[in-house]
Amino acid sequence: MADLDPLYAHIDEHAADYIEKLREVVAIPSVSSDATLRPKVHEMGLWLQAELERLGAETKLHYPGTHVMDGEELELPPIVLGTYGTDESKKTVLVYGHYDVQPASLSDGWTSDPFTLTELDNGRMVGRGSTDDKGPVLGWLWVVEAHQQLGIDLPVNLKFCFEGMEENGSEGLDDMIVAEADGYFANVDAVCISDNYWLGTSKPCITFGLRGVSAFALTVTGPGWDLHSGVYGGTLHEPMTDLIHLMGTLVKPNGEILIPGIMDNVADLTEEEEALYDVLDFDVSELEAAAGAQTLIHDDKKQTIMHRWRYPSLSLHGIEGAFSGQGVKTVIPAKVMGKFSIRTVPNQTPDEIAEKVKAHLEAEFEKLGSKNTMHVEALHGGKCWVGDLNHPNFKAGTRATEKVYGVTPDFTREGGSIPVTLTFQDALGKSVLLLPMGRADDGAHSINEKLDKSNYLNGIKLLATYLHELAAETDL
Numbered sequence: 001m002a003d004l005d006p007l008y009a010h011i012d013e014h015a016a017d018y019i020e021k022l023r024e025v026v027a028i029p030s031v032s033s034d035a036t037l038r039p040k041v042h043e044m045g046l047w048l049q050a051e052l053e054r055l056g057a058e059t060k061l062h063y064p065g066t067h068v069m070d071g072e073e074l075e076l077p078p079i080v081l082g083t084y085g086t087d088e089s090k091k092t093v094l095v096y097g098h099y100d101v102q103p104a105s106l107s108d109g110w111t112s113d114p115f116t117l118t119e120l121d122n123g124r125m126v127g128r129g130s131t132d133d134k135g136p137v138l139g140w141l142w143v144v145e146a147h148q149q150l151g152i153d154l155p156v157n158l159k160f161c162f163e164g165m166e167e168n169g170s171e172g173l174d175d176m177i178v179a180e181a182d183g184y185f186a187n188v189d190a191v192c193i194s195d196n197y198w199l200g201t202s203k204p205c206i207t208f209g210l211r212g213v214s215a216f217a218l219t220v221t222g223p224g225w226d227l228h229s230g231v232y233g234g235t236l237h238e239p240m241t242d243l244i245h246l247m248g249t250l251v252k253p254n255g256e257i258l259i260p261g262i263m264d265n266v267a268d269l270t271e272e273e274e275a276l277y278d279v280l281d282f283d284v285s286e287l288e289a290a291a292g293a294q295t296l297i298h299d300d301k302k303q304t305i306m307h308r309w310r311y312p313s314l315s316l317h318g319i320e321g322a323f324s325g326q327g328v329k330t331v332i333p334a335k336v337m338g339k340f341s342i343r344t345v346p347n348q349t350p351d352e353i354a355e356k357v358k359a360h361l362e363a364e365f366e367k368l369g370s371k372n373t374m375h376v377e378a379l380h381g382g383k384c385w386v387g388d389l390n391h392p393n394f395k396a397g398t399r400a401t402e403k404v405y406g407v408t409p410d411f412t413r414e415g416g417s418i419p420v421t422l423t424f425q426d427a428l429g430k431s432v433l434l435l436p437m438g439r440a441d442d443g444a445h446s447i448n449e450k451l452d453k454s455n456y457l458n459g460i461k462l463l464a465t466y467l468h469e470l471a472a473e474t475d476l
């Protein structure tokens with residue numbers, strides 16, 4: 001295998017260039033769930049295509065069509081596909097990432113403009129998308145560029161698949177992957193995704209499991225329009241009252257999900273799995289620090305980690321249509337929509353979850369005797385995933401981590417979701433490795449999202465080293 005020390009030195013020397021490029025893409029507010037920012041998502045996709053072309057990849061854009069969001073028909077952003085190298089003597093690695101981001105605004109509590117990458121003295125680079133997932137996506141590009149600049153042969157062929165709707169249901173992606181399994185993706189030997197985080201803040205990990213996610217919108221509709229609560233309060237069924245009651249029937253404050261039958265298919269805990277949690281090097285105080293609170297439900301670390309990785313959870317996210325401004329507005333909202341989602345685990349499926357959620361809410365609404373109308377909509381649903389840690393793809397990731405960081409990584413599952421992981425595994429019949437760049441306290445989806453400069457640079461080295469280690473795998 002090639003001596004990678006010159007590559008590592010090159011990456012360190014070019015830190016300023018890589019940070020400038022990250023600054024450039026953080027400044028494109030590619031928020032996939034905001035209709036007004038949809039052009040920015042497209043712009044970000046085209047930015048990536050141009051960079052891939054600059055690096056000599058053959059690219060193509062797959063446009064999945066349109067969808068309706070907030071009552072508006074919108075063009076879905078392109079899935080950016082790229083092929084770099086077609087040498088039949090080399091293995092082909094498919095790398096996936098997403099270029100859309102979660103919403104962010106200063107009023108949420110950011111200490112700097114979310115779309116201006118802000119470097120702090122402690123090495124943190126703060127900005128929306130820095131860690132989820134623009135930093136890692138860019139990392140793959142710099143791996144190719146560094147090899148070119150140093151004249152080092154890239155030991156594998158690469159296929160890129162970058163999407164712009166991951167944070168909003170990945171519409172159109174699964175269909176494209178299934179349709180192209182024997183086409184564009186035909187020669188793929190292994191898949192790697194860098195879109196998650198270390199378990200803590202100091203030790204790297206590789207990840208072999210994710211929870212799924214099923215998102216719902218629960219709408220209660222009553223009066224024809226918003227009403228004066230002094231004039232109508234006490235005289236009619238209020239949608240907010242119904243909605244708050246219904247949302248209260250979903251989950252207890254201790255996290256217990258109240259939907260009948262929801263736990264029926266949850267995989268049994270085996271002794272072998274339990275032993276993994278016993279030896280895990282996990283510090284709950286780091287989780288508390290990253291959350292900015294000491295409000296964990298469970299007293300011991302084992303229960304905490306199991307409820308994050310292997311049991312389902314239900315979170316209430318918000319209510320559309322309700323008054324949320326400052327001061328008091330004595331209004332009866334005419335129509336309100338509660339949003340919640342369930343993180344799902346083996347062996348739960350989105351169809352089963354949707355059926356149980358609907359049956360429960362319909363039964364609870366019936367009990368209210370309300371004259372309002374209720375509608376439950378299953379939004380996106382993605383399955384959970386557990387990969388095979390013994391596969392050579394994971395061995396390559398482990399060796400790469402050991403080389404770059406000098407430690408054996410933690411082997412983790414994660415509470416979050418990247419539904420395409422299972423799609424790649426099933427449709428292509430190939431191993432998918434999750435190889436994170438960022439740390440547990442990066443604040444993805446939260447305020448002041450950051451990527452540490454050291455994680456960015458070591459992450460680029462890690463992705464490069466992984467490709468070399470995978471190329472050296474004889475068992476693949």
Ligand SMILES: NCC(=O)N[C@@H](Cc1c[nH]cn1)C(=O)O
Nearest residue numbers: 132166167168195213416417418
């Ligand atoms: N980094 C992966 C990630 O953040 N995934 C999202 C996926 C999602 C599901 N619904 C909306 N976004 C996650 O929330 O886990």
Ligand SMILES: [Zn+2]
Nearest residue numbers: 098132133195
């Ligand atoms: Zn992500």
Ligand SMILES: [Zn+2]
Nearest residue numbers: 132167444445
């Ligand atoms: Zn995300």
